[in-house]
Amino acid sequence: DEKQAKLFALDDGEVIDLQSTEYHEVFTEITDDDVILIDGGGNSLAWVTAASPHTANIITFDGVQSTKAIDVNATANAAQDEQVLALTGTEVDYTNATITGIVLDESHMVVEVNLSAITRLVLVDLETGGQRILGDPLFPVAAPSIGHGLVAWQHQQFLDSLDPSPASLDWDVAYHVI
Secondary structure, three states, X not given: OOOOOOOEEEEOOEEEEOOOOOOOOEOOOOOOOOEEEEEEXXXXXXXXXXXXXXXXXXXXXXXXXXXXXXXXXXXXXXXXHHHHHHHHOOOOOOOOOXXXXXXXXXXXXXXXXXXXXXXXXXXXXXXXXXXEEXXXXXXXXXXXXXXXXXXXXXXXXXXXXOOOOHHHHOOEEEEEEO
């Protein structure tokens, strides 16, 4: 039994099926025409729309095709948000939160959420819907990766962007055992 890779592209808000025999055929299972981000993992494809930039949509191709939408919550407590303001000079903006990255494995999704002042990582259990922030919600994160029961990402620990020290400008690698 030979498995075939699924290939998709994003073109002006529409998801294109690159394996189609029709040139530039829109992937009809995703009816949104304002898609701003796509990413895949295993037999799933995730996307985010301009209309709902804090919602991760996932379509799974295993067995019976299924689709789900998950509102991602990158909220920390008010004291931490006040500390982010002190470190960055910018308020944490939950109203305009935008998903800027997604990585998937068979049972989890890691979502990068930009909140203007800070970007946070949220681990989502795709079976239970449980969510948690990974890393320190006070400092920048980037480039998440997931696999083999681990999540790894870059972070800038102790970064005060209003008065940065050379040591805090370097990106370090952090990880979480799922």
